[in-house]
Amino acid sequence: MKKKILLIVSLLLAACLLSGCAMLSLNQMESMFRADSASQPVNSGTAISTSGDTVTISREEYDRLAQFSELAELMDYATESFYIEPDTDKMLEYAAKGLMNGLDDPYSYYYSPKEYAEMWEEDEGKYVGIGVLISANYTTQICTIIRVFEGSPAQEVGVQKGDILYRVGEDLYVNADNLQDAVDIMRGIEGTDVDVTFIRNGEEITFTITRREVNVNQVESKMLDNQIGYITLYQFDTGCDKEFENAVNKLISDGAKGLVIDLRDNPGGWVTAAQHIADLFLDEGELCYLVYRDGSEEHEYPTYNGKIDIPLVVLMNENSASASEILAGALRDCADATVVGTVSYGKGIVQAVAGVGSNGAGFQLTIASYRTPKGTEVHKIVIIPDVEVLLPEGDTGDYDFADTENDPQLKKAIEVMMEKMQ
Numbered sequence: 063m064k065k066k067i068l069l070i071v072s073l074l075l076a077a078c079l080l081s082g083c084a085m086l087s088l089n090q091m092e093s094m095f096r097a098d099s100a101s102q103p104v105n106s107g108t109a110i111s112t113s114g115d116t117v118t119i120s121r122e123e124y125d126r127l128a129q130f131s132e133l134a135e136l137m138d139y140a141t142e143s144f145y146i147e148p149d150t151d152k153m154l155e156y157a158a159k160g161l162m163n164g165l166d167d168p169y170s171y172y173y174s175p176k177e178y179a180e181m182w183e184e185d186e187g188k189y190v191g192i193g194v195l196i197s198a199n200y201t202t203q204i205c206t207i208i209r210v211f212e213g214s215p216a217q218e219v220g221v222q223k224g225d226i227l228y229r230v231g232e233d234l235y236v237n238a239d240n241l242q243d244a245v246d247i248m249r250g251i252e253g254t255d256v257d258v259t260f261i262r263n264g265e266e267i268t269f270t271i272t273r274r275e276v277n278v279n280q281v282e283s284k285m286l287d288n289q290i291g292y293i294t295l296y297q298f299d300t301g302c303d304k305e306f307e308n309a310v311n312k313l314i315s316d317g318a319k320g321l322v323i324d325l326r327d328n329p330g331g332w333v334t335a336a337q338h339i340a341d342l343f344l345d346e347g348e349l350c351y352l353v354y355r356d357g358s359e360e361h362e363y364p365t366y367n368g369k370i371d372i373p374l375v376v377l378m379n380e381n382s383a384s385a386s387e388i389l390a391g392a393l394r395d396c397a398d399a400t401v402v403g404t405v406s407y408g409k410g411i412v413q414a415v416a417g418v419g420s421n422g423a424g425f426q427l428t429i430a431s432y433r434t435p436k437g438t439e440v441h442k443i444v445i446i447p448d449v450e451v452l453l454p455e456g457d458t459g460d461y462d463f464a465d466t467e468n469d470p471q472l473k474k475a476i477e478v479m480m481e482k483m484q
Contacts, residue, residue, distance in 0.1 A: 133157060158423070167428050168200045168238070169413050175422035177242065180249065181415075184278075185300050191249040192216045192258065193276040195296070196227060197329060197381050198238035205241050207260070208327040208381050209296060214276050219269040221260065223327075224458025228266060229259035249273065283309035284464045290479050291318030292464055292472075295339075298331025298385040303338035310342060310370065320373040320479045323393075326403060326459070326471070330384025333363065333412060340389055341365040343374060343397040350388050352412060352430040360430070365396075373482040374399035375475045378447060379459070383407035387445050391434030394448075400482065401447040402475045410441030449478055 119127075140148050158172040173181060183189050193214020198205045205227040210217045227236045230244040248256055252274050259268040280302035283293045291313030295306055313321065337349045349363035376390045376399050387406050393399035410433075415426045431441050451474045453459055461469040466476065 155423075158418075158425075162425060162427075165428075168198075169409075169411065170427045171242075171425065172418075173424040173426070177246070178417070178422060178424035180246075181424075188275060188277055189249065190252045190273055190275050191245075192221075192256065192271045192273060194221060194227075195327075195329070196241065196245070197327070198241050200238045203237040203239070205236050205238060205244075206381075208329070211276055211278060215271045215274055216269075219271055221258075221269060221271075222262065222458070223460040225260035225262050225267075227258070228261045229268075231257055279305075281305040281309050282463055283313060285313055285316050285318060286322075286464065286466060286476065288476075288480060288483075289317050289319040290476060290483075291316075291321045292324065293321060294324040294326075294463065295328055297328060298333075298335040300332070300335075302331070303335040306339050307342060314370070314372070318372070320375070320483045322375045322377065322472070322475045322479055323399075324377040324472070324475075325382045325386040325390060326377050326379040327381040328383070328386040329381065329407075330386055330409070333385055333388065336385040336389040336392075337363045337365070340392045340397075341369075343369050343372070343393060343399075345369050345396075347396055348435055349392045350432045350434055352432050354430050365392075369397070373479060375479045375482070376401050377471055377475050378403040378406050378445065379471070380404055380407060382445075383409045384412075387440050388432060388434070390445055391438060391440065394445075395434050395436040395438070400449065400478050401445065402449045402478055403447050403451055403471050404453075405447065405450075406440075406445040408440060408442050408444035410439060410443065449474060 137150070137153065140153065141150060155172075155174055162170050162172045180189070193211040193216045194207050195209035195211070196205050197208045207221060207223055207225045207227060210221050210223055227241075227244065229235050230247045234240065234244055234247060236244045248258065248271075250256065250273050253272065255270050255272050257268055257270050259266055261267075278297075278299070280296050280299055281293065282296075283291065286292050291310070293306065293309050293313070295302065310321065333349070340349045344365040345367045347365050348361055349365060352360040352362065354360065374393055374397055376393055378386065378390055378401055382390070382403075383406065387409065390399070390401055390406070394401055411428050411431045413426045414429050415424060417424045431439065433439055451471045453470065459469075459471075461472075464472070466472060
């Protein structure tokens with residue numbers, strides 16, 4: 063199955079942005095596609111012949127196409143009899159959305175050409191919008207702000223981490239299922255306004271926010287006391303692994319003898335970015351391995367000798383998902399990292415992202431679950447911290463970067479690191 067999907071790339075995020083997706087890398091997807099396309103046709107085993115205006119296909123292919131006869135019949139009725147001229151392109155787009163919705167998987171869906179282009183725009187770390195990162199809980203349907211970007215329009219008007227996204231504009235009441243619609247509205251033309259309503263401490267707060275270009279930094283770092291280096295990784299987007307490596311090298315050159323890696327509120331992203339980061343701290347082995355529905359395994363994320371030998375502590379919370387959990391699991395299994403914080407989100411599946419058709423559309427599809435190097439399953443099971451630190455009731459964790467005075471989880475991570483360094 064996996065070898066027949068025309069995989070071009072893997073987010074995220076953005077959706078990763080929205081749901082914390084672990085996504086497969088561009089190079090791996092392209093190489094898979096090239097290898098398959100060179101060795102077999104797309105419809106492997108299907109005999110097709112043409113003669114004049116006649117096309118002959120196999121019984122197997124005919125039966126497959128016959129499954130779509132009801133849709134074709136509906137299309138004919140609508141195009142012939144609807145009381146006004148229908149938008150057939152829009153009908154087909156919604157049919158594609160419905161097809162993916164039928165999988166009943168919140169991480170598998172269709173991208174319109176506009177959505178697909180915006181997803182890649184955001185992955186490059188720059189887009190026009192209000193500047194927030196949102197986590198969607200598909201059980202409660204609540205959408206929570208987990209990061210307000212530094213210097214963004216949202217920060218300037220007073221949006222805070224922990225605010226619940228309630229309404230966009232006058233009519234769209236936001237939940238996990240329609241969050242992409244809300245994101246589409248919050249984006250737009252630079253210099254235009256959008257009204258966004260949040261719930262904070264049980265009260266509605268509405269801000270009029272002016273859209274503008276937002277630059278997304280993925281890594282922040284700082285040298286703390288006692289030769290402890292501190293790195294926060296916000297998302298596993300394009301280029302974050304190089305940013306992370308540069309930050310590690312800088313901290314070590316400044317004298318760091320231990321590293322605290324903060325993955326709290328990190329919703330995930332590219333698996334290959336997590337692989338490159340893990341490779342800094344692991345010798346020959348692997349980041350994780352994939353398990354497909356037929357039970358077969360794929361070991362595609364190797365690590366190599368030449369690790370940085372340094373004590374590690376990893377901070378996680380309930381919004382640490384997907385690639386965050388993959389990285390934390392690998393570092394705990396193979397680099398003796400200690401995990402501090404709260405239980406993670408529990409998303410142990412990966413998605414592939416690919417283009418489809420000829421008009422710039424795309425799709426995201428869950429193709430496998432993953433295991434940590436030692437075989438630990440994560441999906442709906444979570445990563446349990448070695449040292450649990452709960453925030454006080456009502457505390458949203460909205461601390462300044464590297465707030466060693468008030469952030470109880472970071473304070474505990476430093477204590478654990480001090481013990482490891484001794």
